[in-house]
Amino acid sequence: MEGLLCKWTNVMKGWQYRWFILDDNAGLLSYYTSKDKMKRGARRGCVRLRDAIIGIDDEDDSTFTITVDQKVFHFQAKDAEERKEWASALEDTILRHSQRQVEPCFTPSLEEFDHKLAEADAYLQLLIEHVRAIESKVGKLGSSSDKQNLEGILSSGQEMIEAVTKSIMLLQLAKTAVTSNSPQHNIHSHLVQQTPVAPVTAPHATTTEGGDNVGGVKSFVELEDVPPTSYSSSEDEGDEFYDADEDVRSQRSNRSKSSVENRSVEQKTATTPSVDQDPVDDLAEVKPEAQEINVAAPTHQHGGESxxxxxxxxxxxxxxxxxxxxxxxxxxxxxxxxxxxxxxxxxxxxxxxxxxxxxxxxxxxxxxxxxxxxxxxxxxxxxxxxxxxxxxxxxxxxxxxxxxxxxxxxxxDGENPTTVTDxxxxxxxxxxxxxxxxxxxxxxxxxxxxxxxxxxxxxxxxxxxxxxxxxxxxxxxxxxxxxxxxxxxxxxxxxxxxxxxxxxxxxTIPWVELGGDCTITCEKTGYNSFIKFHTKPFYGGKPHRITAEIFAPNEKKAFCTIDGEWNDHMYIKYTSGRNESFIDTKRKKKTQKTVRKxxxxxxxxxxxxxxxxxxxxxxxxxxxxxxxxxxxxxxxxxxxxxxxxxxxxxxxxxxxxxxxxxxxxxxxxxxxx
Structure with a gap:
């Protein structure tokens, strides 16, 4: 579990937003000043949950405390529901790692196994991006010792990518075998039967210009032992936490918008019948004078197919x-x-x-x-x-x-249409x-x-x-x-x-997204448009987003911008301050195409x-x-x-x-x- 919470730091700073990650396997609640710091492994502090005690106040529906290692940590959630989610997850982890636990070892569930696989795939994508950055840099270098060194790193990185990819595939096969053959879904007992894949590591861990690790991939929780005691570094003055602050504002805005949209969808669903048509079915014929033509009804593939x-x-x-x-x-x-x-x-x-x-x-x-x-x-x-x-x-x-x-x-113009025979x-x-x-x-x-x-x-x-x-x-x-x-x-x-x-x-359930920069240009008028299709960010963010700008001839500043989702609602905003709906692709009805039998x-x-x-x-x-x-x-x-x-x-x-x-x-x- 991970997300934003407020943590009490000191009298001077008061409550500050932090990004928290609950590692159920390690029994550790780690926190960072921002998601960016989390990616870099710059942990701000952590709370050991073994033998910890959760405390809440009935008069306050959002705050709670964790008492452990002779320290008391104070936290604040957005509301009572969010506090309940965190408290429940923390209690489960505490129970699993406390001395009162009778089970000798912990066997992860399939849901947790899936989460770790998704986490591994996400870091694989980051590794691929870093290797591509090195490939681009190698291509720009001439014959030099730097190029030879980078080529060696590049070769190791490519081998690592291939090894990690095959490891993920073997884990997926193990899961498939477990779910089909074992009613207890025991992941551990099946994984030990799989052929091990020898890890491929780079001879020297290196970093790109941005400081990102290329020689290896870190886990969400840093690759080190669980500390002997809980600690906090809130006395440092130079940390920034604007990223977390922006995230919580975005989350609140999205949740508010989502709740309104959900109510609208529920009302619409209650009154709209479900229709499933396919062009392979018998199709409605058009006018008598065109009996050889069929109108192709829209194809609605079933959603959620796995x-x-x-x-x-x-x-x-x-x-x-x-x-x-x-x-x-x-x-x-x-x-x-x-x-x-x-x-x-x-x-x-x-x-x-x-x-x-x-x-x-x-x-x-x-x-x-x-x-x-x-x-x-x-x-x-x-x-x-x-x-x-x-x-x-x-x-x-x-x-x-x-x-x-x-x-x-x-x-x-009121004219009778003619047949376009040519x-x-x-x-x-x-x-x-x-x-x-x-x-x-x-x-x-x-x-x-x-x-x-x-x-x-x-x-x-x-x-x-x-x-x-x-x-x-x-x-x-x-x-x-x-x-x-x-x-x-x-x-x-x-x-x-x-x-x-x-x-x-x-x-699992495949889905489509678009990405890249596109343009529309008109040489005669001088007007042009720039469109950016945003892929879903690694952490958070919405899928299917687009932003666009339209420029007048010889102008460097756009006279209007468009924002929204290409498969939903988009809005246009003019520099004059006028805002309006641009197009709602989800609601706009398609015109049926006509095809010969x-x-x-x-x-x-x-x-x-x-x-x-x-x-x-x-x-x-x-x-x-x-x-x-x-x-x-x-x-x-x-x-x-x-x-x-x-x-x-x-x-x-x-x-x-x-x-x-x-x-x-x-x-x-x-x-x-």
Whole structure:
């Protein structure tokens, strides 16, 4: 258990915030002036809990004391509930370590075992970051003795990372075996049966420029024996504790906001029925004159899905890969797949077509950049069908996906729409947003996509090369490429790039987060936006946060900022002081896309191509789904082999690569008007 408490220091300073960590195994309550000091191992003091006594005052619902080693330590919680939590945890630890305890030894529970594994993984990620910092520094050095020394440290660090990763995997396997075979869940008895992994240590412990340890990783409680007596260092005058103070204010603010949101959600849940639809089911047909078309209902994958039942397969897979390894050519197990192709996921990015069209409707360059950013930030939540991280199908070379978004309710200038026979989708109307995507390359895997709305005279051309890497107990996907939104009447182009994606907690309930810096630039108007997708901090903090700024031409100070979560509510604040809601992606309803029936689709269209896999995944027939997936992949390899033997170069159907390695649609709207 860990968190913030106030500790009485002395008459001069009074109550001060401290960060406390209760180590149940060591029987020790350690505290630090801040979380940053905790990471550095700068312990401020500690309280031995063996034979300690907890005291509370009925007239005060937040303070309590610990009496031990002829000392009395005074603490203050936020409220009675928080004090009760700490007091209960402290009493359990005291009982376990006191002389009154009759058990000869302590066996940790599975929950505590999971906590320690999570702690080990967190420190593994820190170690990876430090090693990467050394790699970056080595790359900048010329041939010198410093470079040779750093290369030796780097080699040791990489070996340590690999050893720690495999150790964590073996511990996970031990836990899996215990939970499936032993009703008592005795961790110790099973761990001793595992093959030990020899620890790999660096010959010399070193530090980076920031003073962080690279040669080894410390535990939350410093790697030293439990002190013979409790102590406190509150007499020092130079310590800072602003970090802890800020944390408690943030926690109180978040708890207050969370309680309001929870009440709102509870009221909404009580009146809103639960709906679970899937595009594999029978779909509602559209107008009689378009009987060959189906409206694709939103795909709602079940949230909270766990990979526990398939953990042994994942553990075996992870044992075969190394940190930083490119996963492009790694065949992933079928059960982690989402029931749609990556090409269809890109189509779902346009599930708010009204925001896309709004960009062209704005009269000023400033308003158009704001509208473009709003559309951009709406796409990521629209493209995710579930909070659980599942991987879309890797598109087969030559595979395509096409759909339309019907916006007939937003008629343009009262004119009757015409059929755009020369567009990417010959059956689309001029007042509909048409979308077409194609897998144009297999190695590297590149997807190109194009969307247009003829009546609004606007188009979007983009391509993404997905590059996946193994990062220990998570997977990183770098989205390399860009998009170009063009407004034909104004001759404006908005160049956009994309954030990286991360699949976290791949051994429990995987979840997705985005990270990285992105930009939107318009060369003609001079306006530009800077967007930062924040990954969840190592300690505390919210996931899915974004911050953004919009700059006027030749200005160094943003005229507005955006803050919030990309999968929830975002707010905009202008320098004039005006604040307002920017977009609520959780509440904004998606527009259903319209797709042809599978029997009318071409052989290489996504839904027809992956039909067998999709149906069997829905029915949980994993073996049959795997067979269907393997058939497509083997056929693709055979076709690639035949092209290699004949010297044939694959040529995409509707896209071509330009001199800047951008994939451009062959017949865009700009060429047809």
């Amino acid at each position: 990979v526990e039942e398939h953990k042994s397969v994942i553990m075996h897979l992870l044992s075969q890969v190394k940190l930083g390894m490119d996963l492009t050519k790694v065949v992933l197990p079928t059960f982690i797949l989402e029931r749609r192709s990556l090409l269809e996921m890109y189509a779902d990015f346009f599930a708010h077509p009204d925001l896309f069209l709004e960009v062209a409707d704005k009269e000023t360059a400033e308003a158009r950049m704001v509208a473009c950013l709003r559309f951009y930030l709406s796409t990521f939540a629209a493209g995710r069908n579930s909070s659980v991280a599942k991987k879309p199908y890797n598109p087969i070379l030559g595979e395509s996906f096409q759909c339309i978004y019907d916006l007939s309710s937003q008629a343009t 567009g990417p989708i010959p059956w689309a109307k001029s007042n509909q947003l048409s979308f077409f995507s194609e897998q144009v390359s297999h190695h590297p895997p590149v997807s190109a996509f194009y969307a247009e709305h003829k009546d609004k005279r606007m188009q979007f051309n983009g391509h993404i090369w997905t590059k996946s890497k193994f990062l220990g107990l998570s997977i990183g996907v770098h989205n390399i490429g860009q998009g170009c939104l063009r407004l034909l009447d104004r001759e404006e182009e908005y160049i956009i790039n994309f954030p990286n994606g991360y699949g976290r907690s791949i051994l 599978i029997e009318l689709q071409d052989e290489m269209e996504s839904r027809r191509l992956w039909e067998k896999v999709t149906i069997n995944l829905k029915r949980n027939n994993i073996d049959e789904a795997t067979d269907g997936k393997r058939f497509l992949e083997d056929r693709q390899r055979q076709e690639a082999k035949q092209r290699l033997e004949s010297g044939t170069v694959y040529k995409p159907k509707l896209f071509q690569e330009d001199d800047c390695q951008n994939w451009i649609y062959n017949n865009p709207l700009t060429n047809r008007l």
